[in-house]
Amino acid sequence: MKQRLTPHGPGFSFIDSIEIVESGHLLRASKWLDPKSPFFGDHFPGNPMMPGVLLVECAAQAAGALWGSIQKQSKPKAFMLAKVQDFRFKQPVLPGQTLTIEVTLEKDFGALAQFNIELSVAGKPVAGGSVILSSSQATSP
Amino acid sequence: MRQIDINDLKQLLVENCMLKIKADEIGDEMPLFGPEGVGLDSIDALQITLAVEKKFGIPIKDPATARQVLQSLGTLRDWLRRQPDAPTAKS
Numbered sequence: 699m700k701q702r703l704t705p706h707g708p709g710f711s712f713i714d715s716i717e718i719v720e721s722g723h724l725l726r727a728s729k730w731l732d733p734k735s736p737f738f739g740d741h742f743p744g745n746p747m748m749p750g751v752l753l754v755e756c757a758a759q760a761a762g763a764l765w766g767s768i769q770k771q772s773k774p775k776a777f778m779l780a781k782v783q784d785f786r787f788k789q790p791v792l793p794g795q796t797l798t799i800e801v802t803l804e805k806d807f808g809a810l811a812q813f814n815i816e817l818s819v820a821g822k823p824v825a826g827g828s829v830i831l832s833s834s835q836a837t838s839p
Numbered sequence: 840m841r842q843i844d845i846n847d848l849k850q851l852l853v854e855n856c857m858l859k860i861k862a863d864e865i866g867d868e869m870p871l872f873g874p875e876g877v878g879l880d881s882i883d884a885l886q887i888t889l890a891v892e893k894k895f896g897i898p899i900k901d902p903a904t905a906r907q908v909l910q911s912l913g914t915l916r917d918w919l920r921r922q923p924d925a926p927t928a929k930s
Binding site for chain 1: 881882884886888889901902905923
C-alpha cells in the first residue's frame with residue numbers, strides 16, 4: 699500500500715513525493731497532474747488548465763508536510779489553512795505536467811506557522827506566495 | 840536607548856494587518872487585541888512579529904513573548920527600545 703503523504707483522501711491529495719532538502723526549513727514536493735482528473739474536464743471545456751485555487755491547495759499541502767516533519771509527526775497531520783497571501787499566478791499549468799513545490803518555513807509561532815512557496819514546472823516558476831497554517835481547529839487561535 | 844517612532848509602528852500595523860479602525864484612531868496604549876481595542880487576532884500577531892523582525896532586525900521569538908510585547912503599540916515601542924541590538928528603524 700502506498701504511503702500517505704497528506705491527511706487527505708486520494709481524491710484530494712496533491713502531493714506525489716516529498717524530499718526534505720533542509721531539515722526544519724525547506725521541503726520539495728512534486729505532483730504529476732493526471733489529465734484524467736475530473737476538474738480538467740470543466741476547467742475549461744476544450745482548454746484544460748489547473749485551477750489557481752488548486753495550486754494554492756498544492757502549496758498548503760506541501761507546507762503541511764513540512765510542518766508535520768518539523769513536529770516529527772508519525773503520520774500526516776491535518777493542519778488548517780488560516781491565511782493565503784500574495785499569491786501570483788504566472789503561467790497556465792496544464793494536464794500532464796509535473797509540478798515542483800518548494801516550501802520554506804518563514805516562522806513557526808506556536809499554533810501558527812507561515813510558509814513561503816514557489817511552484818514551478820520544468821524549472822520555470824508558475825505560481826508562488828505565502829500561506830499561514832494553524833495546528834488548531836480555530837484558524838486564528 | 841534607541842529611538843522608536845510610534846508612527847513607524849502604526850504604519851507597520853497598517854501594512855500588515857486587516858485593521859477594522861483607522862490608523863489615526865489607534866492610541867499608544869490602546870489594546871491591540873480584543874473587542875475593546877484594535878481587534879487584531881493571532882494571525883495578525885504572527886504577521887506583526889515577522890514585520891518587526893524585518894524592519895528592526897529584532898525577533899519576537901515565541902508566542903508568550905509576543906503576548907507581553909504586543910499588548911499595545913506603547914508596550915511594543917518600550918520593548919523595542921530596551922533591546923540592545925535594535926538598529927535604527929529602516930525607512
